[in-house]
Amino acid sequence: SQQGEEDPQALSIQEGENATMNCSYKTSINNLQWYRQNSGRGLVHLILIRSNEREKHSGRLRVTLDTSKKSSSLLITASRAADTASYFCATVLELGGANSKLTFGKGITLSVRP
Amino acid sequence: KAGVTQTPRYLIKTRGQQVTLSCSPISGHRSVSWYQQTPGQGLQFLFEYFSETQRNKGNFPGRFSGRQFSNSRSEMNVSTLELGDSALYLCASSPDGMYYNEQFFGPGTRLTVL
Numbered sequence: 001s002q003q004g005e006e007d008p009q010a011l012s013i014q015e016g017e018n019a020t021m022n023c024s025y026k027t028s029i030n031n032l033q034w035y036r037q038n039s040g041r042g043l044v045h046l047i048l049i050r051s052n053e054r055e056k057h058s059g060r061l062r063v064t065l066d067t068s069k070k071s072s073s074l075l076i077t078a079s080r081a082a083d084t085a086s087y088f089c090a091t092v093l094e095l096g097g098a099n100s101k102l103t104f105g106k107g108i109t110l111s112v113r114p
Numbered sequence: 115k116a117g118v119t120q121t122p123r124y125l126i127k128t129r130g131q132q133v134t135l136s137c138s139p140i141s142g143h144r145s146v147s148w149y150q151q152t153p154g155q156g157l158q159f160l161f162e163y164f165s166e167t168q169r170n171k172g173n174f175p176g177r178f179s180g181r182q183f184s185n186s187r188s189e190m191n192v193s194t195l196e197l198g199d200s201a202l203y204l205c206a207s208s209p210d211g212m213y214y215n216e217q218f219f220g221p222g223t224r225l226t227v228l
Contacts, residue, residue: 030213042204042219092212099170100213104157
């Protein structure tokens with residue numbers, strides 16, 4: 001099964017509203033990453049948050065990580081139509097040394113209506 | 115810096131054939147990872163190469179193989195193609211690997227197996 005499970009699967013909001021997306025995972029992780037993908041194209045990295053961090057910001061993006069609940073959230077504030085995309089969380093599990101396992105969730109489809 | 119490039123962008127093959135996909139990472143990046151994306155299975159990790167050595171491997175059959183050259187460019191090969199191999203194949207590069215930092219994705223190669 002997928003390590004990262006995003007919630008909701010789809011989200012439709014009005015431009016200017018905030019969008020909150022959640023990701024839950026099952027095992028301990030080294031870091032968690034959020035990516036955006038526009039219409040079947042390559043992924044764009046948004047934020048990487050390490051297991052010893054609780055919150056990170058990047059522009060209109062805010063990511064939180066709660067390792068006790070094994071969950072993360074991505075908040076996009078003041079959304080724009082250009083934010084319409086699929087969003088994925090990816091968990092990185094350390095296997096030893098530099099060996100790691102990266103697992104993506106199924107993704108959340110965000111639609112921002114103008 | 116130029117981004118990650120993948121060639122070809124589109125490919126049509128028939129069952130039983132083999133295919134080689136190419137990925138040129140961002141200059142200076144030593145890690146190249148490959149992913150398969152399908153509507154049903156989502157994004158799945160294939161393998162990671164670092165300094166010409168396979169460092170991590172996902173759960174794919176031996177028909178999927180790869181290699182990395184001394185200039186960090188990477189190729190992925192799929193032998194004896196099956197209909198289920200139709201997918202978007204993404205490669206990503208990073209300076210040291212997913213364990214340490216974010217990955218930069220290429221636009222992908224869309225493979226269709228008939």
